[in-house]
Each structure stands twice: as C-alpha cells, then as structure tokens.
Amino acid sequence: xxxxxxxxxxxxxxxxxxxxxxxxxxxxxxxxxxxxxxxxxxxxxxxxxxxxxxxxxxxxxxxxxxxxxxxxxxxxxxxxxxxxxxxxxxxxxxxxxxxxxxxxxxxxxxxxxxxxxxxxxxxxxxxxxxxxxxxxxxxxxxxxxxxxxxxxxxxxxxxxxxxxxxxxxxxxxxxxxxxxxxxxxxxxxxxxxxxxxxxxxxxxxxxxxxxxxxxxxxxxxxxxxxxxxxxxxxxxxxxxxxxxxxxxxxxxxxxxxxxxxxxxxxxxxxxxxxxxxxxxxxxxxxxxxxxxxxxxxxxxxxxxxxxxxxxxxxxxxxxxxxxxxxxxxxxxxxxxxxxxxxxxxxxxxxxxxxxxxxxxxxxxxxxxxxxxxxxxxxxxxxxxxxxxxxxxxxxxxxxxxxxxxxxxxxxxxxxxxxxxxxxxxxxxxxxxxxxx
Numbered sequence: 001x002x003x004x005x006x007x008x009x010x011x012x013x014x015x016x017x018x019x020x021x022x023x024x025x026x027x028x029x030x031x032x033x034x035x036x037x038x039x040x041x042x043x044x045x046x047x048x049x050x051x052x053x054x055x056x057x058x059x060x061x062x063x064x065x066x067x068x069x070x071x072x073x074x075x076x077x078x079x080x081x082x083x084x085x086x087x088x089x090x091x092x093x094x095x096x097x098x099x100x101x102x103x104x105x106x107x108x109x110x111x112x113x114x115x116x117x118x119x120x121x122x123x124x125x126x127x128x129x130x131x132x133x134x135x136x137x138x139x140x141x142x143x144x145x146x147x148x149x150x151x152x153x154x155x156x157x158x159x160x161x162x163x164x165x166x167x168x169x170x171x172x173x174x175x176x177x178x179x180x181x182x183x184x185x186x187x188x189x190x191x192x193x194x195x196x197x198x199x200x201x202x203x204x205x206x207x208x209x210x211x212x213x214x215x216x217x218x219x220x221x222x223x224x225x226x227x228x229x230x231x232x233x234x235x236x237x238x239x240x241x242x243x244x245x246x247x248x249x250x251x252x253x254x255x256x257x258x259x260x261x262x263x264x265x266x267x268x269x270x271x272x273x274x275x276x277x278x279x280x281x282x283x284x285x286x287x288x289x290x291x292x293x294x295x296x297x298x299x300x301x302x303x304x305x306x307x308x309x310x311x312x313x314x315x316x317x318x319x320x321x322x323x324x325x326x327x328x329x330x331x332x333x334x335x336x337x338x339x340x341x342x343x344x345x346x347x348x349x350x351x352x353x354x355x356x357x358x359x360x361x362x363x364x365x366x367x368x369x370x371x372x373x374x375x376x377x378x379x380x381x382x383x384x385x386x387x388x389x390x391x392x393x394x395x396x397x398x399x400x401x402x403x404x405x406x407x408x409x410x411x412x413x414x415x416x417x418x419x420x421x422x423x424x425x426x427x428x429x430x431x432x433x434x435x436x
Contacts, residue, residue, distance in 0.1 A: 001421055002436075003027075003041035005034055009051045009382065011372060012348040019051060021378045024421030029374050036374075046382050049415055052352050054086025054379030055333065056359040056368050058178070058256055059153070059232060059304030061325070062088070062119070064110060065103070066095025071309040071399050073110035073119065076329070079307075079397040081116040081424040083330040084381035084414035087360065087368045088117055088307075092124040093154040099124035099135035101143035108145045115433035116424050120365055123147040125157050125166045125177060134162065137169050148364045151178035153232055154279075156214060158184050163218060167227035176228040176254075176362060179218050181239070182280065186210035191320060193266040193281040201269065203319075206281045208236040215239050219246040219253050230362055231255040233306050235280040237290030244299040254362050256304035257291045259328055259335035260404055264288075268404070274315045274322025275404050278308075295354060296345055302358040305332045309400030327398045334410035337385060342411060367420075382416035389413060397430075 004021040011017050011029075020028035020036040028036030057080065063071040073090070080088050090107055092098035098107060104121035111119025123140040127133045129152050140147040150170060157163045157179060166177050187210045192198050194205025215231055219242065222229040234240060234255045246253045260278060265285050268276035276282060294300035308325025315322055328335075333355065340346035352371070360369025370376040389395060391405040417425040422436040 003037040005037055005041045005043045006046050006051070006382070007043060009046035009049055011051055012352045014348070019372065021418070021421050024378055026372060026374050026376055026378050029372055044416070048386060049382040049384055050348050051372055052084065052348065052381045052383055053356040053369060053371050054381055054417070054419060055084045055355045056087040056363070056365065057085055057305050057307070057329065058089050058149070058230070058302060058359045058363060059306045060088040060090055060329065061093065061308045062090045062107070063094060063309060065106065069311045073107060074114040075397070075399045076307070076309070077111060077114050077116035077119060078430060079329045081417045081430065082397050082414060084333055084383060084417055085329060086117050086379040086417065086419040087120060087365055089120045089122050089149055089363055091153045092122050092151060093129060097124050097128050098122065099127050101136070101139045101145070104140050104145040104147055105143055117419055118365070118367065120149070120363060121145050121147055122153070122178065123150045125150045125152045126162060129155050131155065131157060131159055131162065134165055134169065137166070137175070141173050141175060148173070148175045149178055149230070150175060151180065151232065153178065153180045156180050156182040156184060158214070160217060160221065164221050164225060167222055167225045167229065171225060171227040174364065176230050178230040178232050179214065180232050181211045181214035181218070183210040183214055192269045193283050195266060195284060197266055197269070203269070208238055208283070211236055211280055212238040212242055215242050219251055222253060223251045228252045228254070233258050233261065233280055233304065234291060234294065234300055235261045235283050236287050240290045240294040240299055244294070247299060254301045255299065256302045257295060257300045258304060258306045259332045260326055262288060262292050262295070262339050263335050264404060272319045274317060274319050275326070275402055275406065277319060277322045277324050278326050279324035292339065292345070295340065301362065302354045303332060303336060304359070305329050309398050310402050311400065315402045325402065326404045327396060327400055327402055329398070330396050331391065331403060331405050331410060333383065333414070334412045337412045338410055341385070378418055378421040380416070380418040381414050383412060384415045385412050387411065387413040
C-alpha cells in the first residue's frame with residue numbers, strides 16, 4: 001500500500017500536526033510523523049484544512065436493489081465519499097427488502113465492488129417491512145454482512161409485542177433496533193407538521209405526539225428487556241425531553257438528528273415545493289432549537305443524514321403527490337458547520353464525536369470512528385472550512401437531485417477522503433478503485 005505524509009493539518013482539538021499513513025493505519029501523528037514513513041511517501045500540504053476521522057452515517061438509503069432509478073450502491077457511496085464519509089449504514093427498505101442473509105450480503109458485495117466507503121447493511125425488523133413477523137435477525141447477524149442494526153425505517157414498528165421481541169432478540173448479540181417513531185394511526189394522510197400553519201394551509205398535520213408516544217413506549221420496552229434502542233431522526237422538543245429523561249435513568253437509548261431538522265423549519269412548506277416534504281416533517285423553530293440543544297448536551301448522540309433519494313417524477317409534482325425524503329450526504333457536514341461550528345456551539349472535536357465516533361459505536365463498526373490515533377485504521381477526512389458553495393443541481397453526485405438546499409450557500413467541503421489508508425477523494429476529485 002502507498003505511504004502518505006499529510007503536513008500542516010489542524011487536528012480536531014485545534015492543534016497543528018503532521019499525519020503519517022502506512023499499511024492502512026495511522027503510522028504517526030504529530031511533529032515526528034515523517035519518521036514513520038519512507039522518504040518516498042506521497043506528501044500533501046494540508047495547510048488550512050481540518051483533519052476529521054472518517055464520517056459515519058447511521059441512516060442512508062441506497063435504494064439498491066430495486067430502486068436503481070433513484071440511487072445505486074455505487075452512486076450513493078460515491079456521494080458519501082464526496083461528503084467526507086468512510087462508512088454508511090444502508091437502510092432496509094429496498095426491493096426486495098433487506099430481511100435475509102442473502103440480500104444483506106449482496107449489498108455488502110456491491111459496496112465492495114464500488115470501493116468508495118464501507119457499507120453496513122441495516123436489516124429489517126419485520127419480514128417484508130410488513131410489521132407482522134420478525135425477520136430472520138439471527139441469520140443476518142451471523143452472515144458475512146454481520147448485521148448489528150435493524151430497522152423498518154420508513155415504517156414504524158408499531159406493534160409493541162413485535163418491538164419487544166425484536167429487542168429481546170438483538171440483545172443476544174449486542175445489536176440495536178433503530179426505530180422510525182411514528183404512530184401510524186395518528187398520522188394517516190399527514191402532509192406536514194401539525195400546527196397553526198398546517199391549519200392555515202389546509203393540510204393534514206403530523207402531530208408531535210405521534211413521534212413522542214412511540215419513543216416513550218420503546219424506551220420503556222428497552223428498559224424492561226435490558227436491550228438497546230436507537231431513535232431515528234428525532235424532530236420534536238418533546239422527543240428530546242423524553243430521551244434526556246431516559247438517559248438520566250441509565251436506559252440504553254441513543255438518538256440521532258438530521259441536518260435538515262437543525263436548520264430548516266415548517267415554514268418551507270409554504271412554498272408547496274415537495275423538496276421540503278420529509279418524514280418526520282420539518283417542525284417549528286422551537287423544535288429545531290430543542291434538537292440543537294439536545295446535540296449540545298449529549299442527549300442526541302449523532303447526526304444521521306436520512307439520505308433519501310427519489311427519481312425526478314416523485315418530486316417534480318404537487319405537494320400532496322410528492323414522496324417524502326431529501327438527499328443529504330454531501331450537505332450534512334456543511335449544515336453542521338453552518339449551524340453548530342460557525343456559531344461557536346460546536347468545536348471540531350464535537351463534530352468528530354457526533355459524526356464519526358458515536359455512530360460507529362452505536363452500530364458496533366470496529367473499523368470506524370477510532371479517531372486520528374497512531375495504530376488505528378486510517379479513515380480520514382480533510383475538511384476545508386473556508387470554502388463557500390452555492391448548492392445547485394450539478395454540485396451533488398447522487399443520481400437524484402431532491403436536495404432542500406438548492407440555491408443556498410453552505411460552508412465547507414471535503415478536499416480529501418481516505419478509507420483504509422487509501423484516498424477515495426483527492427483535491428475534491430474522485431479516485432477510481434483501479435487507480436488507488
């Protein structure tokens with residue numbers, strides 16, 4: 001493998017350093033890093049760049065198999081690499097559903113063929129996402145994909161008995177159930193956040209209590225069983241309060257927030273542009289502030305993109321007919337920089353925690369999230385915080401274009417992304433697998 005010497009970079013703690021990479025690991029970090037590689041090592045001047053451990057996403061929809069008109073494993077993971085990611089968890093709502101060992105192993109194989117990032121399939125909780133019977137969780141965990149995260153995301157595991165059984169099952173191998181918290185009876189026909197604005201617009205509302213009631217139930221079930229539950233895309237102030245209460249009691253709950261739920265609010269629905277239609281919906285500014293506060297005090301553990309690509313026809317339509325979801329792999333860290341770093345709320349160490357260390361730990365991905373430390377796997381993002389980009393249809397590498405940030409100026413860009421000691425992105429340009 002190639003040797004690299006990255007000079008004059010800023011570490012997450014704000015200190016300047018050199019980083020040496022050899023044989024897929026960090027061979028040296030600090031002023032004497034050059035001693036760890038040969039004189040012929042490829043040298044990169046990273047002055048002005050921030051070194052972050054490779055980003056890890058708990059919540060990515062890659063659509064393949066079955067949804068290749070919206071995204072493929074190759075296109076989605078390329079987009080992830082451009083966003084600074086070295087690992088993504090691929091959600092189970094594919095066609096066929098990722099509910100057996102054969103399908104999850106196929107997704108891993110497609111990820112390896114593409115070679116952009118590590119792909120960790122998320123197994124379905126219920127067979128076919130139908131919410132009736134448990135999928136074969138054990139075979140997916142024992143397979144070569146070694147699935148540890150299970151979710152029916154896109155649908156809620158609304159049956160409490162099924163949810164309890166899933167929590168009991170994953171406990172046997174230290175897995176986690178990631179819940180899309182949405183009581184289906186309370187959200188029938190919902191189009192946007194339930195609020196005075198939804199009433200004014202004449203749109204059926206998606207009430208906060210539909211999320212909060214499921215979160216509270218599942219936290220109590222996890223406590224009863226002694227298992228781990230992860231809450232996807234927390235979006236309301238009440239949800240943050242419930243998770244905070246649970247953590248104060250030592251219950252094994254973790255939670256994620258999406259970039260769009262810390263920046264955008266329900267006011268975007270007034271445009272009637274389906275690019276802003278998402279599940280759970282964009283909420284009020286008070287909810288957004290509460291989610292940010294949850295990230296600040298550790299109630300919310302990580303940022304998950306909920307990258308949800310859709311073909312043009314599913315978004316280029318009237319609001320009521322539009323599909324829910326937004327792409328977000330390449331805009332996640334720019335939004336976090338804008339909302340959290342540039343405002344002084346977060347340090348780059350905080351970014352590393354919520355976008356690398358914590359999601360890798362929750363998903364039990366041993367090869368990721370270990371920091372920029374000598375002897376650890378060399379998964380790395382060199383981030384340029386000084387860049388400002390206006391998001392347009394040509395700025396994203398997903399097959400889909402349903403970004404909610406179209407026309408918005410966002411800060412920062414991944415200049416280099418390294419996975420397993422080899423660059424996937426150099427000078428913001430993708431490096432094909434056969435050229436590394």
